């Protein structure tokens with residue numbers, strides 16, 4: 001896998017794009033502010049000039065050209081208005097009064113504002129001073145005179161140039177900041193993504209126990225890591241489970257296959273009578289039946305685990321179902337020296353599920369109770385096996401309880417594992433898949449299987465959610481309610 005390059009990464013490009021958009025928006029705002037402030041200053045200058053013009057025209061009206069020239073001379077001398085520019089010239093554009101050296105290039109036109117170049121210097125001395133730009137208006141006066149009133153723009157231009165410089169600098173800083181923040185952001189993100197990539201490569205290389213590192217900060221990357229880790233753990237569990245199933249299956253079927261082979265081989269011998277041969281064939285058939293049962297159990301568990309039977313779920317009345325299972329197992333229990341007691345509520349207990357699978361689950365529990373839970377002291381004192389059904393709140397429960405040695409410690413913990421068999425049960429037939437199937441069926445129905453030591457014996461309880469759409473059901477309304485099972489305890 002190619003290593004991720006920060007600059008080419010999507011994160012970097014996206015953060016750069018965001019910064020660019022943000023930067024452009026900021027530039028637009030600043031530029032608007034800049035131009036509107038320049039505009040405001042210009043308007044202000046024009047207003048000042050207009051006020052000057054008003055004052056001078058007053059003088060002109062009262063005292064004529066001589067009064068105007070005097071007023072201009074006064075104003076220039078007083079320097080009371082910084083930046084103000086005046087010039088009165090005669091018809092040959094010879095300066096008569098004012099504070100700039102010469103009439104600018106522009107044609108005098110009273111209707112419009114002009115921006116013009118000028119040189120400082122009074123009309124009296126002939127030494128032109130510093131030059132600059134000014135804004136103002138020019139008037140043609142009766143008698144061939146011309147008047148110019150304006151304002152020196154140099155100060156404003158200095159401020160504007162400084163502002164422009166600051167803005168350009170700010171722009172450069174913003175670009176650098178955008179690149180730096182984009183780089184930092186992508187580095188931070190890529191560092192975390194790299195952890196995920198590295199972990200997936202290690203897992204692909206065979207190290208199933210590897211997990212995505214978490215920082216403990218609880219941020220979105222940690223949450224992603226947690227979800228991925230949970231998924232990886234589940235996958236590892238499934239993978240290990242599959243491997244164990246394959247190994248256990250191979251291990252479990254080796255001996256019966258060996259026995260079948262042995263019997264088939266002996267059948268080929270000429271010295272055996274027909275009776276002996278058919279006995280051998282029967283034994284081989286029994287072995288293959290047991291192997292088929294193991295395969296069937298494995299397939300049923302796989303089917304339940306796949307969740308596929310959910311599609312054909314239908315309402316199942318557990319009362320009827322348990323009655324049927326009990327009818328089937330009652331003679332077997334009796335044969336083993338136990339009395340099976342069935343306690344059913346008076347009204348239907350309906351769950352949504354697969355009838356055959358639920359039947360098989362209950363049958364497996366009863367099979368175990370008969371196989372491992374009967375410690376009879378003889379026909380006069382049969383051992384007891386109870387099969388109870390009740391419903392409380394939103395769930396139904398059926399439990400099988402025996403009076404045998406029960407399960408304790410590690411055996412109680414592990415009894416649900418596929419192929420697990422407690423040491424004490426090795427002598428009894430079985431493949432260790434019965435409880436695994438009950439567990440898978442319970443999970444398929446969104447329920448649980450609980451195993452608990454009942455002192456004496458074992459209590460296996462399957463809890464399933466009730467079918468909410470079923471008509472009036474037997475529910476006792478939650479905790480503290482009367483156990484429904486007590487209402488109709490009938491020996492089968």
Ligand SMILES: Nc1ncnc2c1ncn2[C@@H]1O[C@H](COP(=O)(O)OP(=O)(O)OP(=O)(O)O)[C@@H](O)[C@H]1O
Pocket residue numbers: 297364368369371372373402404405406407415416420421422423424425429430431432433434435436457458
């Ligand atoms: N009622 C019980 N009392 C004591 N031990 C039990 C009981 N039920 C199950 N066990 C123990 O749990 C183990 C697993 O039971 P499970 O039903 O899964 O397998 P199995 O009965 O051995 O084989 P299978 O059910 O596939 O024929 C049993 O081997 C047995 O040791």
Ligand SMILES: [Mg+2]
Pocket residue numbers: 364367368430433434435
């Ligand atoms: Mg069993």
